[in-house]
Amino acid sequence: MAFARVNDVVLHHDVRGKADGPVVVFSNSLGTDFRIWDEVVASLTDRYRVVLYDKRGHGLSEATPAPYRMDDHVNDLAALLDHLGVDAAAVVGLSVGGMIAQGLASRRPDLVRVLVLCDTAHKIGTAEMWNARIDAVTANGIASMGDAIMERWFTPAYRVPENADFVGYTAMLTRTTVDGYAGTCAALRDADYTETTRALTIPVLCIVGDQDGSTPPDLVRSTAALIKGARFELVRDAGHIPCVEQPVETSRLIGSFLSEAGWH
């Protein structure tokens, strides 16, 4: 693992895999850090140079004061990739990470050659919804919303106290900084990539858990329908975070799409 100061923030990141391989970048969701990708990344490191990072306010990255703009997150990722000397990449993004990936693809078409959009959309939620979350997390902390968030993240079968992984991912959520969480809710509230995503011409795969309670299959399907030639895949028995709940199938879908898109 490593830390880098880019723009006005210190970002925690890690580079794994084949040093001279094509680059695959992973961007994670609200309230998670880059460990959610561990199992998927393990299936790719023999072929790819993989870049993982924690967006500002998440994981071990610095938490600058809320609110954030989606452009802050997009600029952070662009600056981190410039810092690492990456000049072309496939970008895999989950939820807000998928919005960051869409933003980067439209801002830096030189950099983004393939997109995998997991459980995300061109626009997620409403201003009322995000303002209510910002108010709740600011007044009562993230743990106060923990159960409701877990119901969207994971299926009932996964969400049992005997499942140590479930307990661990709950801790990952509740240890996110309030600035990072509320700041990123503001970024989500204000972001709408409908027009820029409609203009994408690169290979795009959209995948979603069949029981995703945050970005349900119909929403993700509507994002795929915006993009000429985009592929849509449903992951069975998964909620909002298929890379954690169904890592084998998620790895298979991502790995084969990267190959088919010529990213090898």
Ligand SMILES: O=C(O)CC1=CCC(=O)O1
């Ligand atoms: O908390 C949720 O509902 C899940 C989520 C929405 C945007 C994101 O990145 O995660």
